[in-house]
Amino acid sequence: MSRPEAVLRSLFWIAVAVAVTYPASLSPTELLLGHPDVDVWNHAWGYWFVPHQIAGFEWPFSTDLIGIPEGGDLYFIDMLGALVGTPIAWLIGPAAAYNGVMILRVAAAGMAGQVLANEVVGRGPHGVFAGLGMATLPFLLAEMSNGISEVVAVHWIAWSLWAGWRALEAPSRGRWLTLGILLGLTTAASFYYGLVSIMVLSVLGVLRLVRALRAGFRPAPVDVKGPALGAALSAAVAIPFWGAFQWSLHSGNALIVRPKELAVGWILSHNAVDPRTYVMPGDFQSVDLAAYGEAFVHTGYLRWVVIALAFVGLLKNPKLRDWGAAAALSLVVGLGPLLFVGDWVKVGGSAVSLPFYWAQLVLPDVAITHPLRLSIGGQIIAIILAAGGIASLGRAWLVPVGSLALVVESLMWSPGPWPVPTSDATIPSVYAAIEAEGPVLDLPGSVGATMATSRYFWNQTAHGRGIPYSPNVRLDSARDLEVQSAFTDPHLRQSEHRVVEDPAKGPDLYQKALAKRYAAIVLHKDLEARAQLKSDYTPVLTAVFGPPTIDGDIQVWTFGDSQ
Numbered sequence: 001m002s003r004p005e006a007v008l009r010s011l012f013w014i015a016v017a018v019a020v021t022y023p024a025s026l027s028p029t030e031l032l033l034g035h036p037d038v039d040v041w042n043h044a045w046g047y048w049f050v051p052h053q054i055a056g057f058e059w060p061f062s063t064d065l066i067g068i069p070e071g072g073d074l075y076f077i078d079m080l081g082a083l084v085g086t087p088i089a090w091l092i093g094p095a096a097a098y099n100g101v102m103i104l105r106v107a108a109a110g111m112a113g114q115v116l117a118n119e120v121v122g123r124g125p126h127g128v129f130a131g132l133g134m135a136t137l138p139f140l141l142a143e144m145s146n147g148i149s150e151v152v153a154v155h156w157i158a159w160s161l162w163a164g165w166r167a168l169e170a171p172s173r174g175r176w177l178t179l180g181i182l183l184g185l186t187t188a189a190s191f192y193y194g195l196v197s198i199m200v201l202s203v204l205g206v207l208r209l210v211r212a213l214r215a216g217f218r219p220a221p222v223d224v225k226g227p228a229l230g231a232a233l234s235a236a237v238a239i240p241f242w243g244a245f246q247w248s249l250h251s252g253n254a255l256i257v258r259p260k261e262l263a264v265g266w267i268l269s270h271n272a273v274d275p276r277t278y279v280m281p282g283d284f285q286s287v288d289l290a291a292y293g294e295a296f297v298h299t300g301y302l303r304w305v306v307i308a309l310a311f312v313g314l315l316k317n318p319k320l321r322d323w324g325a326a327a328a329l330s331l332v333v334g335l336g337p338l339l340f341v342g343d344w345v346k347v348g349g350s351a352v353s354l355p356f357y358w359a360q361l362v363l364p365d366v367a368i369t370h371p372l373r374l375s376i377g378g379q380i381i382a383i384i385l386a387a388g389g390i391a392s393l394g395r396a397w398l399v400p401v402g403s404l405a406l407v408v409e410s411l412m413w414s415p416g417p418w419p420v421p422t423s424d425a426t427i428p429s430v431y432a433a434i435e436a437e438g439p440v441l442d443l444p445g446s447v448g449a450t451m452a453t454s455r456y457f458w459n460q461t462a463h464g465r466g467i468p469y470s471p472n473v474r475l476d477s478a479r480d481l482e483v484q485s486a487f488t489d490p491h492l493r494q495s496e497h498r499v500v501e502d503p504a505k506g507p508d509l510y511q512k513a514l515a516k517r518y519a520a521i522v523l524h525k526d527l528e529a530r531a532q533l534k535s536d537y538t539p540v541l542t543a544v545f546g547p548p549t550i551d552g553d554i555q556v557w558t559f560g561d562s563q
Contacts (some may be wrong), residue, residue, distance in 0.1 A: 016135050020411075021144070023101070024422045027098040029092065032458075033144050036097035036423035037295040037447075040147025041454035042471050043078055044425075047101070048094035048461035050082035055090065061244055062253075066469040067450035069437050069517070072255035074471070075248035076151035079241060080189045081105075094461050095297035095425040102144060105152045110135035113380070117387040119162050120323065121313075125399040126387040130337065132403050133410075136159065138301040139437035141416030145297050147423075150434035151373060153193065156186035158380055160197040168201075168208055171226050178299060180230035184237025191245070192370065193237060194331060196377040203326035209495065255470040256477075271298075272340040272370045278331060280303050281413045286340065286372075293449035300375045302333060305406045307384040313388030320388045327381035333359065334375020423455075430522060430551050431463035436560055438519035439466035441483060445475025445501050447531045455527075465519065475501045480517070486510035487537075504535035511544045515559040523548070523555040 018025040022345040024033040034040030052062040064071030076082055079279040084104075085097035096533035113134030121127075131519040134140075134154070163179040182354075187194025208221075248254060274286035277300045289296045314324050339345040344353045356371055390398050411418040431440065440463060453473040460467055468480035476499035478484055489505035514521065523537050541557055542548065548555035 003549075004301060009114070010107070013107040013110040013114075013131065013135065014103070016110050016132065017103045020082065020106050020135055020418070020420075021103050022419055024099050024420065025103055028096045028103075030095070030425055031099070031422040032095060032147070032425045033102050033420055034147025034247050034423055035097055035295045035421040036455070037450040038146050038148075039306070039451060039454075040423050041451065041458045041473075043147050043149040044094060044098040045457035045461060046076040046149075047080050047089055047098040050076055050079065051086040051089040051094070051097070052328050052464075054086060054468050063247055064458070065464075065466050066468075067255050068466040068468050069480055070275055071466075072253040072470065073248050073251040074255040077245075078189075079244075079379070080185070081149055081153065092229065096427045098149065102149065102152055105155060106135050106140065108155035109137070109140065109158065112155040112162065113383060116158045116162045116165075116380075117384050118121065118370070119165055120320070120384055121317070121388045121391050124391055125396075126390040129390055129403045129406065130383050130387040133303075133306060133386065134380065136377060136400050136407055136410035137383075138299050138303065138410060138414035138416030139372075139379055141410070141414070141418055141420060142297040143235050144297045144420045145417045150190045150423055151192075153189040154376055154380065156182070156189045157193050157197050157376060160186045161200060161377075161380070164197070164204065166203040167226070167230070168205060171223075173226055173229065176226035176230035177233055180233030181237060183230070184234040187234070187238035187239040189243065192373040196374055199333070199374075200326040200330060200377040200381070204322050204331055207325065209324045242430070254308065263555060267369055268337070270345075271336070271370055271372070272338075272394040273300070273335045274340050274342065274374075275335060277372070277415075278375075279304075279307070280415075281409070282415065284415055295450065297417060298372055300331075300372055300379060301414045302379060302382050303409050305402060305409050309386035309389035309402065310560055311389070313385040313390075313392060314350075316392035317388045318386055323381050323385060327378040327385070329355075329376035330381070331375050332356075332374050334378065336371035380514075407509075425458070427459050427462040428522075428551070428554055430549075430554050430556050431459060431465075433549075434463070434465075434520045434556070434557065434558055436519040438559075439468070439517070441514060441518045441521045443487070443523045443537055444481075444528045444531045444533060445469075445473070445478065445487070447527050452527055452530065452531075460488065475499055482510050482513055482517070486514060500534070501531070502534040503537045503540040506540075508544055511540070515545065519559060521545070523557075524553065525555060526553040 001033065021033055024031040032044050033041050039046065050060050061075055062073045081101045085101045088100050089097035110131040114131035117130035118127040137154065140152060140154060160179065160182045163175065163182045167175040167179050182195055186197050249256065270287065272287050276284060277286050279302065281301065286298060313320050333356045335354050335356065337347055337354060337360050339352040339354055390402055410416065434440065442459065445453060447453055451472050456467055456469060456473055467480040468483050470477045475484060475487065484499055486506040487501055487503045488499050489502050490507070520542060523541065528537060538555060545557045548557050
């Protein structure tokens, strides 16, 4: 490919990405890509935290900015994205860094889809169809809405599959090393995606090896050298990220505690995958998370345009059938450990186990809480098979017509929301008016089951002061136990072993003590109204600290320098 062609192709996919991420792409410093009631605040915060730590020559895996008074250790799950966005964060700000990386990831998905289709099927206009299929993937739209930024990095899987296919087709030391680098980066971007890529490439490699053995091939040591070098290089790239992640989870001062039970019970039900997610258009959800009071959207919708053309590709192009087998495995594994169709399917009183259940026995717990992510390999391959179907039919008009139908189905009829919801990146000016040194306590602690109060993390990107909360923001995530004690009923906690936010029930001796630790208490009345607490904060705080300063929906009580 010539340089002008590469530039034009890049500009085309960036333009597609800008359209897919509209309206955040047109207001990258005022809006954040993602619904304000879910993960967007924590993930966008990381695009400030990592650059902030690097600029101060500080370790980006420990901090006293959150979880005060002691702080703790954590690994920002989208570390690779935050590192890529660091120059943007320094020059323009964390909102532009976060949105910019998301836009680049969508563009990279489009380009990777085109390149992978051209490599597997052959060069042709069907590559554009594949790229559009990647850039408008309903799974991608849903995860952007969820604000789970590392899951948007699906392009790494496509690049790994591209490199792996090239290495299998015409092995060479250079191709295996290329695969090693890309597979390592894929794993660093998302440990799920490294697993998906290994799973798909293993199927392709094993099927090819079986045929070769039947034809009389006998492997020699030289045949193992290339894959071994690639595996070693992949591990060298990924292990530092994986090691930091594992260290942060098992540290004695970990800010994110993930008990072994996380993979069962509530999490299992919460992340159940209904097979109909692959074929049901509209608003279908495997689990009605709105019933939990959450705004998360999950889908593995393949799209009927893709399904129909993929079957054509499998029927007309035998070379694609190994890919079909790999896609089938990924989609089945993506259903999770137990069969769920509206509810857990039982035979003879026992749940029906699936292949993922057996994989669960050997995988670390942290890799198995979101099984749908393991279906992304099958979703990507389905697009490549569909591109193969278009190429096999040999009708020039099918590319533009099929592409239009694909985009319309993706954006208008799929469970993936478009335009993707956004959150207001504007940070209240009240923080700048706080003169005393010390941390800030934002209230209320919780808004039902939503993550709306995680906005306090985002506010920190402007005021830079410590906050008591640890991810994700809830009153019971506050590491400062005096905060919990000040605004909960101690009798309820003792009897029911749970934290219920009830400002009027907290002993005032704990409330008064807050003035010694915090420079200010900031009450967000709009969030309080949504929280529907048992009592209001304003009369409680006013009785203890006097009348607040009022700025719209925000009330502020300021104190002297904290101790």
